[in-house]
Amino acid sequence: ETGVTQTPRHLVMGMTNKKSLKCEQHLGHNAMYWYKQSAKKPLELMFVYSLEERVENNSVPSRFSPECPNSSHLFLHLHTLQPEDSALYLCASSQDLSFTYGYTFGSGTRLTVV
Amino acid sequence: GESVGLHLPTLSVQEGDNSIINCAYSNSASDYFIWYKQESGKGPQFIIDIRSNMDKRQGQRVTVLLNKTVKHLSLQIAATQPGDSAVYFCAENFSGGYNKLIFGAGTRLAVHP
Numbered sequence: 001e002t003g004v005t006q007t008p009r010h011l012v013m014g015m016t017n018k019k020s021l022k023c024e025q026h027l028g029h030n031a032m033y034w035y036k037q038s039a040k041k042p043l044e045l046m047f048v049y050s051l052e053e054r055v056e057n058n059s060v061p062s063r064f065s066p067e068c069p070n071s072s073h074l075f076l077h078l079h080t081l082q083p084e085d086s087a088l089y090l091c092a093s094s095q096d097l098s099f100t101y102g103y104t105f106g107s108g109t110r111l112t113v114v
Numbered sequence: 115g116e117s118v119g120l121h122l123p124t125l126s127v128q129e130g131d132n133s134i135i136n137c138a139y140s141n142s143a144s145d146y147f148i149w150y151k152q153e154s155g156k157g158p159q160f161i162i163d164i165r166s167n168m169d170k171r172q173g174q175r176v177t178v179l180l181n182k183t184v185k186h187l188s189l190q191i192a193a194t195q196p197g198d199s200a201v202y203f204c205a206e207n208f209s210g211g212y213n214k215l216i217f218g219a220g221t222r223l224a225v226h227p
Contacts, residue, residue, distance in 0.1 A: 002157065033214075043158075043203065043217035055212065090157050097212040102148050102205075105157030 003027045006091050006106035013081065014114055021076040021109045023091030030096040032074040033103065034066060038087040049074060050097050081113045122201060124222040133191040135221045137204035142185060146207035148215065149178060149189045153200045161189070161202075191223075199225045 004025045013019050023032065034046040048056035049068040063085075065077040074091055088110050092103035127133045139147065145166040150158035164171045164178045164187075171178050177190040187204050201222050205215040 002159070004157075006157075035217075042219045045214060045216075048212075048214065050212075056214070092157075097214075102150075102160045102163060103215060105150075105159070107155065107157045 002104050002106065004091055004093055004104050004106035006089075006109050008109060009107065010110045010112075012112045012114060013078065015081060015083070017081075018077070018079040020078065021089055021091075021111075023074040023076075023106055025072055025091075025093040025104070025106075027093060027104060028095075029093035029104070030071050031094045032068060032071075033092040033094075034074065034076055035090040035092060035105075036087050037090055037108070043090070047076075048097075055097065078111075081111075083113050086111055086113045122220050122222045124224055126224045126226060127194050129194060129196060129225055129227050131194055133189075133194045133198070133223060133225075135189045135191075135202050135223065137187040137189075137218045137221075139185050139187055139204065139206040139218070140216070141206060141208055142182070144206035144208055144216075146213075147178070147180060147187050148205045148207075149176075149187075150203045150205060150217075151198075151200045152203065152220070158203060194223075194225050196225050196227065199223055 007022045031050045036044045046060045047066045052068045067075040088108045090108045091106045094103045148163045149161040151161050152158045162173045162178050169180050175192045179188045201220045203220045204218045208216050
């Protein structure tokens with residue numbers, strides 16, 4: 001365990017479903033991130049949160065909706081997804097936005113949209 | 115959370131040999147670089163980092179070399195072991211307003227006995 005926990009590990013959902021991905025860290029970090037990892041592209045930064053405030057929305061479609069209720073938890077709410085959204089979704093955290101000694105990643109949620 | 119990389123370049127080495135994985139980064143203003151290792155079923159894990167004021171840094175069995183002139187980064191793994199089989203990513207720290215990591219495409223390392 002890295003200290004960043006993601007649930008569920010695997011998720012299959014239909015295009016009309018609504019689901020949520022959860023990320024939790026107890027490292028005392030103040031910044032959290034969502035990345036998408038697919039076969040066609042390198043790790044893509046989706047969202048950045050610092051002290052529960054979103055600081056970046058990297059041109060992500062509105063069918064992905066992040067939520068950061070506190071500095072330890074990050075959610076990614078999913079609705080009306082497309083098959084091309086199938087990917088591995090990785091959560092990461094860091095001390096803060098100015099502390100770049102790398103990110104700590106979770107193990108990811110493997111999402112399949114059918 | 116296995117690495118998704120059906121189209122990744124692959125480096126195949128024999129157990130015990132040295133491995134060199136290369137990476138070209140994009141931003142000449144990047145000031146910090148990291149190598150990550152991603153094994154099947156796991157997220158990326160930190161291996162070694164280097165700041166732009168250095169050109170070489172050594173860890174346990176790993177060495178990172180930085181050539182800022184040609185924007186090139188390499189990871190050298192000594193005496194490669196089967197447990198080193200994974201996908202390796204380089205990442206550069208881009209300070210566009212705040213610091214964030216931009217990742218390369220990755221290289222799959224396959225170690226054969």
